[in-house]
Amino acid sequence: MIHDFIDTIRKNAIEKYVPVSMPASVGSLGFDAPIWVGLGIVGLWAALDAFAERAKLNRIKCAICEGKCIPSTFAGYTQGNEGQALQELEDLRHLYAHNYAGDADQKYFERKRHVIKFGVVTPLTCDASFNGHKYCSICLIFGCMRKKWKAC
Secondary structure, three states: OHHHHHHHHHHHHHHHHOOOOOOOOHHHHOOOHHHHHHHHHHHHHHHHHHHHHHOOOOOOOOOOOOOOOHHHHHHHHOOOOHHHHHHHHHHHHHHHHHOHHHEOOHHHHHOOOOOOOOOOOEEOOOOOEEOOOEEOHHHHHHOOOOOOOOOO
16 A cells, blocks of 8 residues: 555656666665665664763663663663664664664674674564664665565
8 A cells, every 4th residue: 555655656756767877776866775774773872872861861781782772771761662672773773883784794793782683584673674684774664574575
């Protein structure tokens, strides 16, 4: 339904506006999904970090990553799957801040991560997934977690 509508608009825009000398993708329209998703993830993490600092929340050492991370700082204030989402955000923030466009290398996994593991497909609370090597931002934007279309 809505995904079909978005797919149709995307296809029409690509056919109409992308020069034949460029790859037929949304990136050719100036929308590089991994970069924009990464900026959003890093921005959200920065907002939470700034809030914790200004509210003078107690920065507790995390049992998983051994740092004073966002999930451990907000642990006492979460409910439902919010703690899981914060752990995912922490891992993805590091992924985008230290690796190009969410593409994990071996060095990224040298440190302990909260949720994502090398070579292990991990479904995330936002309905996107980490395929063991790369976070699929296309899943989050265009919904390819549906069985109908798989981009990653």
